[in-house]
Structures are given as C-alpha cells and as structure tokens.
Amino acid sequence: MISNHKNNSPIERLVSELHKLPGIGPKTAQRLAYYLVRISKDDAIKLAESIKAVKERIDFCSECFDITESNPCRICSDNGRDKTRICIVEEPLDVRALEKTRSYSGTYHVLHGVISPMNDIGPDNLRIDALFQRMKLLEVEEIIIATNPNVEGEATALYIQRLLEPFQVKITRPARGLPVGGDLEYADEVTLSMAMEGRQPF
C-alpha cells in the first residue's frame, strides 16, 4: 500500500488513484504524479477535463455495445455496412484494430470481456444475450468469432459457437497462421501446426 488515507495529501491521493489504472504499478504511479506536479497547470487541467469528457459524452451502442458518442454507433447506423455479418470481439479496441484494416464491411458485437472463471467472469457478465436478441431481429448469414487466440478467448468462442448451432448460421473465425514479417524458425509449435493445417494454394 502506498496511500494511507488518514494523512492523504493531494499528491498521495493522486498516486493512489493512478495506481488503480491497469499496468500502472506503485513506482510508475509515483513518477506520473510527480510529472503532473511539474507540468503546466493548463496541461494537467486538459488531461483532467478529457477524462471527464469521456465519461460524460461516451456511451455504449445499444446494438453492438461498442463505445460511441451517438446511439446507435457510426457503424450500426451506416447503411453501407453489411448487416448480415456480425463479427464478435472482446473489446472496443478490437473494433478499432479491425476497422484499421479496412478489410471488413460487416457489423460488430462487443462482448466486453471473455469467460474467465479465474476472474469470476461468466457468460452472464458478457453481452451474449444481447447478441441473440439481435440475431432474432436481423437476418444474419455469418457470425465471425474474433475473440483473442488465447485460452480464454478460445473457450469463449467455443461457448458461443455451441449456443449458435440452432441458428443455422455460418460460423467462422479469423485464420490462424504465421504472422506476416515473422520468422518460421521462431514460430511456436501450435501456430506452426495450425499454419500447416490451414495451408492454402499459392
């Protein structure tokens, strides 16, 4: 514990608030707090205000649960997007990553997490029910399950895939294989065997 809330000076409170952020340990929190003391008041206020603005102006899209300023979000309200395809992702950041590729013109569905018994997160904590509500309303042809290619992501994908079976919808997932720019020599065995299994005509 860095912060003792009995003698909490502003700097100690700031350190303890920063320490709550993910990936920010006690030392980094302290370094950031002292940095914020040093910079101009204007710059610090800008940061504080932008945190507030995000909480005041950002909400979740009622359809895909991506974060958005307007509801439904830009993607869900875009008639140019293919509404028959839904790509399921874990986090809003995954939507940003996929949008950057410009290779997908369907819609998304953000789960806001993965099934993780270790962290006490079950299917009920995710936006899975809402996905089925959407599927009843829309004529969906393809569901792309793009959870992360790790244990929890795969388990969540499997869980959703089983629930989707009665819907008679095409279920796909992004290809597993060698990352571009990577070295075959350094690829792990699972990736390499998946790349071999999924080999494609040249």
Place this chain on the structure above:
Amino acid sequence: MISNHKNNSPIERLVSELHKLPGIGPKTAQRLAYYLVRISKDDAIKLAESIKAVKERIDFCSECFDITESNPCRICSDNGRDKTRICIVEEPLDVRALEKTRSYSGTYHVLHGVISPMNDIGPDNLRIDALFQRMKLLEVEEIIIATNPNVEGEATALYIQRLLEPFQVKITRPARGLPVGGDLEYADEVTLSMAMEGRQPF
C-alpha cells in the same frame, strides 16, 4: 501521431493527452483510455479531481524547492531538522526516497533536474542559484551532493562541487558500492571497482 485534432472525439483527445505522459506509449495510452471508459463514472471523476487538486494545492517550497502544500515545507519548518546540513537531490521523489530511510535528519535542496546539454538543460534551468542564496543566509557545515550516480548526475555534482569550493564547506556524496542483496558476480565493473576502493573496516 495517434490523434488527429480535426476529428477529435473525446476518446481520441483522452488518448492523445495520456500519450503525453512519460513512459506512456500510444498503445498504453489507448488501453488506459478504454479502461477509463469502462470504469464507473465516480472512479474516473475521482482521478480527474485528484489531478486538479494537485495543481491547485501543491506548490514548491521557497527554501528547498521540494513540493509542498504549505510554504515553507514540513521539513524546512521543522526545528528538529539539522539546518547545517543540506542534501542536494535532483527530484522531489529523491527526497521521498531518502526520508523513507529515516537515516538523514538534515534539510534538502531540490534541483528539479540535472545539467543535460542533450536536452538543452543548463545550470540556469536548475535551482542552483537559490542554493547559494540559502548558503549565504544559513551557516551550512555540510553539503551532500546526492544526484543520481549516472553520467548526467555526476556531471551536475562536479559542476556544483566546483562552485562550492570558495564556501569552505564540507562536501560529501553517498557511498558508491555493492547494492545490498546484489550479487558480486553480476555487479558491473565500475561499481565493483568503486566498492573495492571505498572498502571499509569490518
């Protein structure tokens, strides 16, 4: 550049503000911003308010230039501290580190940086003049130059040591040697040779 200030949504602005913090790269800034979207509004407001509080309530001590809520700071206004000793440090965090040891009962002087021609920081950008003003007013017996044991810290220490020569004051610096808990085998050559040179009776 992550942020394009032409289409700056609140989230993009927050990412760009977070990215300005030291040690926070574009990916971490994005991750933190999305984390702040996810947490409760109360928690986010607490962080924003604690940043503002720091700027509004924290100032520099007019004597030692440590950060403080009251001027002079707690250490400078404490009559139990030995005013004949001044320990020169680079940053307020160094004062915190030394205070934790409870092995020093003198006062401090915070330079707020080191001489670093690469970063365009010369002696005039540091609180060196203020140190000499203090020395004229107080009867100082010992100056401990506790800048960091790296190139810039050593250069700054040397610079200050030369300026202090006319004052006929004892100038010391913290011992160099093997860190406790470290391995002799893994100590770098400079540290090891300093540890041997500065060897002490058992």
